[in-house]
Amino acid sequence: VTSGRAADVAxxxxxxxxxxLARELAGRGRRVVVLERGETAQEASWAAAxxxxxxxxxxxxxxxxxxxxxxxxxxxxxxxxxxxETGEAVGxxxxxxxxxxxxxxxxxxxxxxxxxxxxxxxxxxxxAPVLAARxxxxxxxxxRSGLFFPEEGVVDPRKLTRARGVSVRVRxxxxxxxxxxxxxxxxxxxxxxVETEGGRLAADAVVDAAGxxxxxxxxxxxxxxxxxxxxxxxxxxxxxxxxxxxxxSEAVYLAPQGGGRVLVGSTLERAGFARVVxxxxxxxxxxxxxxxxxxxxxxxxxxxxxxxxxxTPDGLPILGDCGIRGLYFAAGHFRNGILLAxxxxxxxxxxxxxxxxxxxxxxxxxxxFRSGRAGPSPVSGPGVFR
Amino acid sequence: VTSGRAADVAxxxxxxxxxxLARELAGRGRRVVVLERGETAQEASWAAAxxxxxxxxxxxxxxxxxxxxxxxxxxxxxxxxxxxETGEAVGxxxxxxxxxxxxxxxxxxxxxxxxxxxxxxxxxxxxAPVLAARxxxxxxxxxRSGLFFPEEGVVDPRKLTRARGVSVRVRxxxxxxxxxxxxxxxxxxxxxxVETEGGRLAADAVVDAAGxxxxxxxxxxxxxxxxxxxxxxxxxxxxxxxxxxxxxSEAVYLAPQGGGRVLVGSTLERAGFARVVxxxxxxxxxxxxxxxxxxxxxxxxxxxxxxxxxxTPDGLPILGDCGIRGLYFAAGHFRNGILLAxxxxxxxxxxxxxxxxxxxxxxxxxxxFRSGRAGPSPVSGPGVFR
Numbered sequence: 001v002t003s004g005r006a007a008d009v010a011x012x013x014x015x016x017x018x019x020x021l022a023r024e025l026a027g028r029g030r031r032v033v034v035l036e037r038g039e040t041a042q043e044a045s046w047a048a049a050x051x052x053x054x055x056x057x058x059x060x061x062x063x064x065x066x067x068x069x070x071x072x073x074x075x076x077x078x079x080x081x082x083x084x085e086t087g088e089a090v091g092x093x094x095x096x097x098x099x100x101x102x103x104x105x106x107x108x109x110x111x112x113x114x115x116x117x118x119x120x121x122x123x124x125x126x127x128a129p130v131l132a133a134r135x136x137x138x139x140x141x142x143x144r145s146g147l148f149f150p151e152e153g154v155v156d157p158r159k160l161t162r163a164r165g166v167s168v169r170v171r172x173x174x175x176x177x178x179x180x181x182x183x184x185x186x187x188x189x190x191x192x193x194v195e196t197e198g199g200r201l202a203a204d205a206v207v208d209a210a211g212x213x214x215x216x217x218x219x220x221x222x223x224x225x226x227x228x229x230x231x232x233x234x235x236x237x238x239x240x241x242x243x244x245x246x247x248x249s250e251a252v253y254l255a256p257q258g259g260g261r262v263l264v265g266s267t268l269e270r271a272g273f274a275r276v277v278x279x280x281x282x283x284x285x286x287x288x289x290x291x292x293x294x295x296x297x298x299x300x301x302x303x304x305x306x307x308x309x310x311x312t313p314d315g316l317p318i319l320g321d322c323g324i325r326g327l328y329f330a331a332g333h334f335r336n337g338i339l340l341a342x343x344x345x346x347x348x349x350x351x352x353x354x355x356x357x358x359x360x361x362x363x364x365x366x367x368x369f370r371s372g373r374a375g376p377s378p379v380s381g382p383g384v385f386r
Numbered sequence: 387v388t389s390g391r392a393a394d395v396a397x398x399x400x401x402x403x404x405x406x407l408a409r410e411l412a413g414r415g416r417r418v419v420v421l422e423r424g425e426t427a428q429e430a431s432w433a434a435a436x437x438x439x440x441x442x443x444x445x446x447x448x449x450x451x452x453x454x455x456x457x458x459x460x461x462x463x464x465x466x467x468x469x470x471e472t473g474e475a476v477g478x479x480x481x482x483x484x485x486x487x488x489x490x491x492x493x494x495x496x497x498x499x500x501x502x503x504x505x506x507x508x509x510x511x512x513x514a515p516v517l518a519a520r521x522x523x524x525x526x527x528x529x530r531s532g533l534f535f536p537e538e539g540v541v542d543p544r545k546l547t548r549a550r551g552v553s554v555r556v557r558x559x560x561x562x563x564x565x566x567x568x569x570x571x572x573x574x575x576x577x578x579x580v581e582t583e584g585g586r587l588a589a590d591a592v593v594d595a596a597g598x599x600x601x602x603x604x605x606x607x608x609x610x611x612x613x614x615x616x617x618x619x620x621x622x623x624x625x626x627x628x629x630x631x632x633x634x635s636e637a638v639y640l641a642p643q644g645g646g647r648v649l650v651g652s653t654l655e656r657a658g659f660a661r662v663v664x665x666x667x668x669x670x671x672x673x674x675x676x677x678x679x680x681x682x683x684x685x686x687x688x689x690x691x692x693x694x695x696x697x698t699p700d701g702l703p704i705l706g707d708c709g710i711r712g713l714y715f716a717a718g719h720f721r722n723g724i725l726l727a728x729x730x731x732x733x734x735x736x737x738x739x740x741x742x743x744x745x746x747x748x749x750x751x752x753x754x755f756r757s758g759r760a761g762p763s764p765v766s767g768p769g770v771f772r
Contacts, residue, residue: 236665264665279622279650279672280683286669297666304687 007033007174009352010194010203012181012216014040016048016157016337017330018209019164020345026171028353033201034173035194037180037213041161044211044337047275047307048157049233049255049263051246052339055121056097056149059112063363064316068336069121071343072151078342079155085170088163091156095256097246098126100143100292106250110147124148138241140292143249154246154255157338181210183217184327191327205352207328212273212308214318214331225369226318226332229311230269232281234289235302236262241295252288254296261302264289266335270311277304309334319344319364320351328352329366393419393560395738396580396589398567398602400426402434402543402723403716404595405550406731412557414739419587420559421580423566423599427547430597430723433661433693434543435619435641435649437632438725441507442483442535445498449749450702454722455507457729458537464728465541471556474549477542481642483632484512486529486678492636496533510534524627526678529635540632540641543724567596569603570713577712591738593714598659598694600704600717610704611755612718615697616655618667620675621688622648627681638674640682647688650675652721656697663690695720705730705750706737714738715752 009025011018014036022032034040051057052075054068079092101107116123126146131139168175185193185200193202208214212228239260247254255263267281282304290296312318312332317340321328330348333340347361395411397404400422408418420426437443438461440454465478487493502509512532517525554561571579571586579588594600598614625646633640641649653667668690676682698704698718703726707714716734719726733747 234665277687278683279620279685279687280676282687283669283672283676286665287673290666290669297664299665301663301665301668301690 006193006202006204007031008203009033009205009207010035010201011207011209012194013208013210013213013331014175014177015043015209015211016041016045016160016164016341017211017333017344018207019168020341021207021209021330021348022173022175023164023167023171024345024349025352026168026173028349030353032168032173033203034168034175035179035181035196035201036175036177037210039177040165040175044231044307044309045157045161047231047233047305048338049253049265050091050155050157050160050257050338051097051253051255051265052153052155053097053149053246053248054152054339055113055116055123056099056147056152056248057336061115061119063360066360067343067364068339071340072153074342074346075153075155082160082163082167086163086166088159088166089156090160090163091258092153093155093258094151094153095245096148096150097152097248098146098148099248100139101145102142102249103144107145109250110145113147122150124150135243138243138293138295139247140294143292148245152246154257155338156257160338181216183219184208184324186324186327190325203326205326205328207330207348207352209330211331211333211337212310214310214329220324222322222366222370224318224329224331224366225313226310227270228273228308229334230271230275230306231266231309231335232269232277232285232304232306233266234264234282234285234304236264236289236296237300237302238262238295239299241299243293247293249288249292252285252292254289254293262299264296273308275306275308277306309337313369317344317364318366319348320361322366392579392588392590393417394589395419395591395593396421396587397593397595398580399594399596399599399717400561400563401429401595401597402427402431402546402550402727403597403719403730404593405554406727407593407595407716407734408559408561409550409553409557410731410735411738412554412559414735416739418554418559419589420554420561421565421567421582421587422561422563423596425563426551426561430617430693430695431543431547433617433619433691434724435639435651436477436541436543436546436643436724437483437639437641437651438539438541439483439535439632439634440538440725441499441502441509442485442533442538442634443722447501447505449746452746453729453750454725457726458539460728460732461539461541468546468549468553472549472552474545474552475542476546476549477644478539479541479644480537480539481631482534482536483538483634484532484534485634486517486525487531488528488635489530493531495636496531499533508536510536521629524629524679524681525633526680529678534631538632540643541724542643546724567602569605570594570710572710572713575710577710589712591712591714593716593734593738595716597717597719597723598696600696600715606710608708608752608756610715610717610752611699612696612704613656614659614694615720616657616661616692617652617695617721618655618663618671618690618692619652620650620668620671620690622650622675622682623686623688624648624681625685627685629679633679635674635678638671638678640675640679648685650682659694661692661694663692696723699755703730703750704752705734706747708752
């Protein structure tokens with residue numbers, strides 16, 4: 001059974017990555033079908049805090065750092081294009097982000113970011129008097145130093161979701177919700193489409209952008225080592241006491257989303273697909289947040305939720321081709337899906353429409369896991385906060 | 387303007403106290419009208435954790451202790467009568483309650499309850515081996531001693547609310563929701579009824595059972611020193627890890643409500659009428675609960691809410707007559723409204739139908755505040771947890 005007309009590209013997964021790619025490909029004239037097991041962008045994309053942290057998150061130089069910086073640089077134009085096309089605000093703001101150190105050890109860890117200056121990337125070392133001048137009494141007086149990254153920012157993940165949904169409709173992408181992909185349709189080492197409960201969808205190219213569910217096809221000749229890493233987020237209303245920049249300690253961050261609304265995150269927990277808010281995580285997030293930004297104690301609790309990030313053994317995404325012709329990956333974005341959506345969409349679209357593999361995706365191919373070179377897990381166990 | 391037919395008794399306040407009294411009076415053949423500013427039992431009665439703690443809450447002998455013990459003794463029959471009359475379960479269970487001490491100072495404080503043995507009230511001292519045998523590893527191993535009160539229990543406040551609503555309807559009580567009392571209708575030192583926006587309601591007797599709003603009539607010739615004391619509660623789903631008894635530390639309690647559901651409380655905050663859940667309280671409650679009962683860390687967070695208890699300067703209720711003929715108080719029950727509802731209903735009904743003041747209400751008359759003999763506030767400041 002072949003259902004519907006054939007597509008140029010079938011994308012498995014209607015999250016931030018799948019929809020960004022669909023939009024990009026449709027903008028280049030491709031017929032795109034998105035298969036989404038639930039509703040679009042209701043999983044990790046919806047649950048994210050919307051932090052655009054490239055410099056402050058990735059401590060070491062390398063291909064991943066470059067990718068993150070490139071994507072962050074795309075954001076202003078990408079966000080305004082999306083807003084212009086759809087009439088929907090996406091809440092992008094270059095708020096800056098300050099990482100805070102409570103003691104000498106944490107200060108020393110911040111120094112580990114200073115190499116970025118040689119790359120010409122802006123950052124500012126703020127000692128206690130600067131912090132006091134910048135934040136008055138709003139920041140904990142126990143913070144002894146901070147590193148400010150003025151070009152980091154935030155986006156509102158739910159607004160972004162809505163805008164991207166409008167955009168793909170406008171561009172003629174066919175989105176099939178509540179349509180779970182069962183497996184890739186592979187014959188003679190060539191991917192011909194996707195098999196769903198309702199039948200087969202033929203496509204010239206298939207992209208796995210299924211987030212935490214990217215390993216859905218267990219019959220592939222190689223492993224797709226993606227598994228859910230739960231992240232819990234708390235939404236608070238701080239009113240006039242909300243920070244105007246992202247404030248980040250070792251334990252927690254506060255991401256201002258406008259109107260006094262602040263998202264506090266997050267946990268890193270390997271707990272399967274249980275998208276549950278736990279009392280332990282909630283309590284620890286709130287205590288850590290209040291330690292960093294004391295007004296949190298009197299802030300109104302609005303709600304809390306959990307999302308499932310697509311984690312990989314080395315913490316890096318899985319991007320590009322895989323040895324099976326016609327099958328591509330745009331998966332495993334872990335905590336960086338919102339940030340990396342523009343660059344992922346662009347590079348995977350280049351790959352699909354240009355034909356040749358982009359050399360800067362070489363580090364991210366799924367094949368890297370076959371060699372046993374994968375590094376240690378970025379998650380040391382359940383209940384790790386980050 | 388006089389609205390509606392006259393009542394034998396008009397009760398201001400449709401919370402647990404007002405409705406319990408209405409039910410009792412209607413059962414004695416009186417025509418009762420209840421005036422409720424919002425919806426019945428949506429304030430403190432709805433927000434309570436449902437703890438029936440008489441022995442474990444009141445540390446000192448006296449009239450209040452006697453009142454609490456008397457009301458607790460009424461509970462089993464009162465609950466089963468209500469269930470039989472209405473067909474609604476109220477979730478009453480004599481679960482027992484264990485107060486836990488983490489250190490020598492807290493253990494010493496528990497010894498302060500041992501005088502109750504002389505009164506013939508049951509309690510059991512549990513040292514660490516007994517606690518370990520009773521709870522296995524579920525209770526924190528840091529708890530060094532406990533005092534178990536086997537006759538304490540819980541009721542489900544929301545089920546109780548529903549059942550009492552059915553009961554008063556069955557008994558012909560007229561409940562006027564969204565009807566705020568503006569002031570008492572007093573002429574020549576005699577209370578003739580209640581004034582509302584819609585007009586006057588004439589009644590032979592009027593009872594102020596308005597909870598945190600009991601001081602609504604600022605024109606009385608004496609002060610009614612009731613003010614809201616906010617309490618925040620967290621609902622968790624502990625599944626099979628829920629305690630089967632109430633577990634109580636200095637900082638927090640866990641009240642099992644069946645089906646793995648546990649209510650964690652509570653704060654004592656003077657914060658006006660703002661019924662807000664704050665991040666600080668939520669975080670502290672969860673951390674304290676997890677310290678006492680470690681399974682809390684992995685428990686599912688369900689929801690959190692805040693209620694406004696009617697606090698008084700000495701922490702005791704305001705019961706009985708007041709010097710103005712026809713005007714009575716059943717107010718200021720602070721943290722004990724659910725527990726004290728049966729005894730309050732009985733004694734105030736005795737007073738209204740028998741005529742003579744019950745001598746055991748003498749300690750609770752509103753007149754005690756005129757003499758300046760009121761003790762210190764039971765609340766030492768905002769953010770106190772109890």
